[in-house]
Amino acid sequence: MVAGIFNKKMKRGIYSGALGVTLVWLIYMTLAILTRNAYANLDQFAGLIFGELGYGWILFIMILLFGTLFGALGGAIGSGLVIFIDLKQMDRVDNAQTREER
Amino acid sequence: MKKQEKVIVKKLIIVGFITGLTFSVFSLPIIEMLTGSPVAPLGNILFPGNGVWNVPGEVPEHETLYIEDLNDEVTVYRDVWGIPHIYGNDEEDLMFAAGYVHAQDRLFQMEMVRRLVRGRLSEIAGEEYIESDKYNLALGMEYWSKKTLLMLEEKEERGEIDLLEPFERYVDGINYYIDTHQNELPIEFAILGFKPTEWTMTDSLCFAKYMGYMLTWDYDDLYRLINFEALGSERYNDLYSQYAPYQIPICPNYGSYNDSVMALTHLESEPQPSSSALNAISRFLTNVENIESEKQLINIKKQNILGSNNWVVDGVLSDTGKPILCNDMHLAWGLPGIWYESHISAQDPDLNVYGFTLPGVPLVIVGHNEHIAWGFTNTNYDVLDWYYYNEIDSNHYIHNGKVKEYKTRDYKIRVKGKDPVEFKVKETVHGPVLNDFLDDAVPDSLDYENIVIAPQWTANDITYEALAFYEFFFAKNRAEFNESSRWFVNPAQNMIYGDIHGNIGIRPTGLVPIRDGNENGTFPYDGSSGEGEWIGYIPFEELPHTENPDQHYLASANQIVAGPNYKKYFLQHPYAAGYRARRINELLNNSEDGTVSVETMKEIQLDIRSTPAEYFTPYLINVIEKGGFSEKASVINQIYSHLKSWQFDMDKDKAAPTIYRKWRDLYMEYTFEDEFDALDAYQYVQLNVLEKLTREDPNSTWFDDIYTPIVEKRDDIILRAFLDTVDWLEDFYDSDDVDDWEWGDLHKGYFEHLLEIETFSKGPYELDGEGYTVNPSWVDISDGEGRAGGGASERMIIDFSDLQNCLSVIPSGQRGYSNSKHYDDQLELFLDGEYHPQYFYDDIEDFPESKIESQLHFIPAEKVIVWIAFTTIFLIIGIISLIEIRWIRKYDIIPKIEEKRNLLVQWIKKNELISKIKEKRNVLIQWIKKNGRISKIKEWNHSLVQWIKKR
CATH class of the missing domain: 1.10.1400 (Penicillin amidase (Acylase) alpha subunit, N-terminal domain)
Incomplete structure (x- = not known):
């Protein structure tokens, strides 16, 4: 959402939010895999869903994709808010100018 | 709303909808909804910061914890197998550390066992487990654990025992870990979606009852009655004689049996149950077989998984001149394994004990100290009788011809996602009524006319096994060990013994009932007629026992306890077929040069000749x-x-x-x-x-x-x-x-995870042996490949000539975390028939550095000490600062620093560093200009200024 605030175009807000969360999650998960052997757990849990070992990577990608989506939503909300406020602000300025002209 | 605003809202709705949809997939218990298994929402398990990502793999290499109420420092070295060696100077501190390491390595296992025993599975797993919870609550394991604790507290107050303080500190150690690691729990907690709560002494005492349940709880009397009624007296006695053939008694000093057919001992009195009673028993057994925990236990018993081997040779038979003691207890295999190796050492009190513990219990169950060693096998003493009665109404029944009122116990069972369930247990004079609350899975044609069934079981009482184990810690000789083992009630065990002084011995120990009218507890009794009343217990001194026999060894493998000359009391029925015992005796009697070594002991434990x-x-x-x-x-x-x-030889390749x-x-x-x-x-x-x-x-x-x-x-x-x-x-x-x-294609070993999740389990592995070999593993091959679910749950060899030469192994690993290397590292050793040495060093200084994998230090953190430490540090810093200022002044340091600075400036000038930096800067400026970055920066700058101005 913070990333979105710095973007006036919603597309960019979505991209930056998505990229930000994906990157942070990727770093977090990589660190957990390296320091805590978390992939073993992920793979074993995937086995609960897929019936055998070796599918942890699917969950890994799914989590990242969800992070991307989550980030995109945040980015969209952030930039949407800024754009919305901007529009309202411009309306107010326009109204003030109109009043002055009158 | 303007067009632009509408577009934004529309976009937000689309992205929000997709995200919401995905989010609901992750936040709803999808797997539970699809499969019925109690699995938490995926998000709780998979999202960063949750579940799988928070599970600690290994313990930290170096960790220091500052603990309040600690009397002295405690150091825990974990060796290369992750086995903790706990060194300290205070017994209570050692127990605190023992509790902490148990929780650190096996918290989920501890949690599940206490939930099973205390009837709290449905709280986390849903209504499917209500029946099992009711049954376990009715059995009374929790009830009698609470009673035992109260009695221990009374004894402690009277100054008769000194156990509870160390015990409390052990519980504190577990709770300290639980409190400080709520977000670093085993993955199973995330999967089931709950967190561990406070540990209590009752939880630990429940484990003793659970072992009693595993080893002595059965329905044999009831099944025997069904068989007796079906087969008739003659056929029944043909197959189920009280004296099974070809037995070599555990205690050799009560005579021996011939190899030929033994005279059948006919039953003292033949059972004559009414048809209602028979129907009630059949109905009860059918219902019991539908309870998951009971079904598993009945299967385990049918498969002869539960058993054990132990033997000890004296210094004459061993090639070392000192006794060698061996033990491998046969239980159901699983991951994590049931046993946890631990070594506790202190100079004062004089304590140095190594052995196998149950996570959740602060005591070594089998193992050794510097003076003695002990090992267990199950005695199969008959310590459980079943009674059936006529019920008058819901509050009364007939016992011994008189109307009696039930005693009752009330429970409220919490159920996941449902309202709590009220549950009342009725008790007869013998024990809890178990057949009046089970869902009927049998046809109504089995009319049982208000017959109630209840067991009398030695475990359903106040029992002090904990005291026995605690005193084993400090026992120095046979007399002290004997004195300690008097406390031992249930599960009755063949306690094999060896010591540093060269003595060996065995005493099948536990509380064995004596029944009125010379009855032997073979069949269920008519409680309403007053049959089969217990009138006492066999005195400890009168239980069979042997010390330092002429054969120079003693061996037990769940066979008959005593020979035909032991006549005073009835002990057991049934017992193992005796094949393992025959083979062990054969091997110990026929060693090559008349002596046996530690290597011979390994060979015997791994023997696969059928x-x-x-x-x-x-x-x-x-x-x-x-x-x-x-x-x-x-x-x-x-x-x-x-x-x-x-x-x-049951070789897997043959x-x-x-x-x-x-x-x-x-x-x-x-x-x-x-x-x-x-x-x-x-x-x-x-x-x-x-x-x-x-x-x-x-x-x-x-x-x-x-x-x-x-x-x-x-x-x-x-x-x-x-x-x-x-x-x-x-x-x-x-x-x-x-x-x-090849035999290995049919005979496989499977090490199943506690939650029966296949990907957390190990195997199947091709295995040597079978159910009747000394190295046992039972499989059912009637439908093809059989998976052995049990066998040796630990192997231990104690060499009294050199206690650094003791060996052990478990078919799992120390840690209950599936992402740890110690989850199954010993399983590989076990399958290869190998052992690891026990690092049994009394002094922490002697512990070889190369064998230390991690260190955990517990330091006392009394607040006053911390305050004094901080004050001291500040004072020291102040004093040093003052000294320094005086020193700077005294030695005129500042001009010297200025001199060094000038030298540095001259060096920079000499090497033209400034012009080089300027050159690089110009290159950068040109690149920015060339790529039109300035205008963009200006543009951003302008927009920002405008934006700020507007606001």
Whole structure:
């Protein structure tokens, strides 16, 4: 959402939010895999869903994709808010100018 | 709303909808909804910051914890197998650390056992477990643990014992870990979606009751009655004589049995239950078999998984001149394994004990200290009787001809996602009524007319096994060990003993009831008529026992405890078929040079020669030699040569064990199934009974197939079983090359995870051995590949000539975390028949550095000490600062620093560093200009200024 605030175009807000969360999650998960052997757990849990070992990577990608989506939503909300406020602000300025002209 | 605003809202709705949809997939318990398994929402398990990502793999390499209320420092070295060696100077501190490391490595296992025993599974797993919770609550394991704790507290107050303070500190250690690691829990907590709560002393005491349940709780009396009624007295006595054939008693000083058929001892009084009582018992057994925990236990018992081996040789028989003691307890396999190795050492009190603990219990169950060692096997003492009564109304029943009122216990069972369930347990004079709350899974035609059934069980009482184990810590000789073991009630165990002084001994120990009227507890009793009342217990001194025998060794493998000269009391029925005991005795009696070494002990523990195969196979070979096979001559010739050259070793790479085992199963089935089927009896006949019939009664009527017009004899059944074996094996292996029929293809070991999740489990592995070998693993191969779910749960060899030469192994690992290398590292050793050394160093300084994998330090953190430390540090810093200022002034330091600075400036000038930096800066500026970055920066700058101005 913070990333979105710095973007006036919603597309960019979505991209930056998505990229930000994906990157942070990727770093977090990589660190957990390296320091805590978390992939073993992920793979074993995937086995609960897929019936055998070796599918942890699917969950890994799914989590990242969800992070991307989550980030995109945040980015969209952030930039949407800024754009919305901007529009309202411009309306107010326009109204003030109109009043002055009158 | 303007058009632009509408577009934004529209976009937000689309992205929000997609995200919301995905989010709901992750936040709803999808797997539970689809499969019914109690699995938490995926998000709780998979999102960063949750579940899988928070599970600690290994313990930290170096960790220091500052603990309040600690009297002194404690250091825990974990060796290369992750086994903790706990060193300290204060017993209570050591117990705190012991609790902490148990929780650190096995918290989920501890949690599940206490939930099972205390009837709290449905709280986390849903209504599917209500029946099991009710049953376990009714059994009274929690109830009697609470009572035991109260009595221990009273004893402690009276100054009779000194156990509870260390015990409390152990519980504190567990709770300290739980409190400080709520977000670093085993993955299973995330999967089930709950967190551990505070540990209590009652939880720990429940474990003793749980072991009693595992080893002595059964329905044998009830099944025996069904068989007795179905088969009739004569047939029943033929198969279920109180004295099973070919037994070598554990205690050799009460005479020995002949190898020939023993005189059958007929029952003192034959049971005469009413049809209502029989119906009630049948109905009860059917219902019990539908309770998951009971079904598992009944299966485990049917499979002969529960058993154990232990033996000890004295200094005359051992090549070291000192005793060697061995023990391997046979229990159900699983991950994490049931045992946790631990070493606790302190100079004051003089304590140095190493052995196998149960996570959740602060004591070493089997192991050794510097003076003595002890090991257990199950005695199979008859410590449980069943009673049936006529119920008058919901509050009254008849006992011994008089109307009695039930005592009651009330419970409220919490159920996941549902309202709590109220549950009332009724108690008769003997024990809890167990058949009045089970859902009926049997037809109404089994009318039982208000018969209630209740057990009397030695575990259902205040018992002090904890005191026995605690005193074993400090025992220095046989007398002290004996004195300690008086506390031991249930599960009764063959306690084998050896010491540094050269003594060996065994005492099958536990509380054994004496029944009124010389009854022996074989069948259930009519409680309303006052049958089978317990009138006392066999005094400790009068239990069979042996010390320093002339044979220079003692061995037990769940066989009969005493010989025919022990007549005063009835002890047990049934007991193991005795094949492992026969083989152990054979090996210890026939060592090559008349002595045995630690290496010999390993060989015996890993021995896979099948004693039943040795006695059965010649009869099979004899039938094959008679010939006359018109079909499959080539295959039968191959089989013959395999069997003829076989040394009866159940080697996973050989075909002979496959042929023998399949044939033996069919031979057993064809001998008894017809009669059992026709008479509607419960089929379980011990193998040694079939051996007796085969060797000594070839014309027995049991061999006759009652469904055929001719009268079959032993060899007819052997032949029929053999021909069907050949067909079955050809079909299973899809080959008529007998070399392909490897035993390992049928006989596999499987180490199942506590939650039965396949990907957390290990195996199947091809295994040597079978249920009756010294190295045991039982499989059912009736449907093809069999997976052994139990066998040796630990192996231990104690060498009193050098306690650094003691060995052990468990079929799992120390840590209950599936992402840890210590989850199953010892399983690899176990499967390869290897051991690891026990690093039994009394002094922490002697512990080899190369064997330390991690260190955990507990430091006392009293607030005053911390305050003093901080004040001292500040004072020291102040004093140092003052000294420094004076020193700077005194030695005129500042001009010297200025001098150094000037030298640095001159060096920079000399090397033209400034011009080089300027040059790089110009290159950068040019690149920015060239790429039009300035205008963009200006543009951003302008926008930002405008934006700020606007606001």
